[in-house]
Amino acid sequence: MKLTALKIDPEFQGKIPPLTSEELDQLEKNIVSDGKVINPIIVWNGLIIDGHNRYAICRKHDIPFSIQEKNFETREEVMLWMLRNQLGRRNLNSYQRSNLALKLEPLLASEAEERQGKRTDLGQNSARSSSMGRTSHKLAELAGVSHDTIKKVKKLNETADEVTKGKLR
Numbered sequence: 001m002k003l004t005a006l007k008i009d010p011e012f013q014g015k016i017p018p019l020t021s022e023e024l025d026q027l028e029k030n031i032v033s034d035g036k037v038i039n040p041i042i043v044w045n046g047l048i049i050d051g052h053n054r055y056a057i058c059r060k061h062d063i064p065f066s067i068q069e070k071n072f073e074t075r076e077e078v079m080l081w082m083l084r085n086q087l088g089r090r091n092l093n094s095y096q097r098s099n100l101a102l103k104l105e106p107l108l109a110s111e112a113e114e115r116q117g118k119r120t121d122l123g124q125n126s127a128r129s130s131s132m133g134r135t136s137h138k139l140a141e142l143a144g145v146s147h148d149t150i151k152k153v154k155k156l157n158e159t160a161d162e163v164t165k166g167k168l169r
Contacts, residue, residue: 006055006067009047015079015103016086017096017169019053028057040068044078050085076107087142094145095168098153101143108135 019027031037037058041051048055049070058065072078083104087097140147156168 006043007047012047012049013052015082017100024053027053031057031063032061035063037065040066042068042070044070044072049078049082080107094149095153097143098145098150101139102154105135105139108138
């Protein structure tokens with residue numbers, strides 16, 4: 001694969017929590033010592049959706065890599081796959097898992113509104129509150145945490161200072 005052929009979409013890359021400097025150093029040492037990447041870089045329409053760090057390391061050290069193309073209909077489907085993939089792979093604490101899941105909130109809320117359609121048996125406020133409640137339960141399920149944890153993390157994100165959030169990460 002030609003190293004410059006892949007593109008990085010900042011929105012996609014921004015959805016994934018960055019590796020710690022220690023994790024990134026270890027990944028680089030592993031790739032350089034092996035002279036190859038074990039897992040392929042996953043792409044959709046030429047955009048990296050999994051393997052941003054591996055790609056950067058390979059470019060830096062001129063190490064060949066393989067790619068695997070995934071097929072999705074929409075960017076939203078890609079983001080959902082990316083976040084689910086990260087939740088299933090990385091060793092994340094509850095705060096990190098909740099934050100990752102919360103990145104799906106706009107997507108899931110939008111899907112819930114579409115599924116709800118034009119119901120006339122619910123008032124506007126109760127319909128919104130009902131769909132938001134289901135959304136937060138779905139986020140909790142995806143993250144493998146309780147509904148209360150999702151609510152607490154959301155509140156911390158709104159009110160805590162960056163030092164506190166850094167310690168929680």
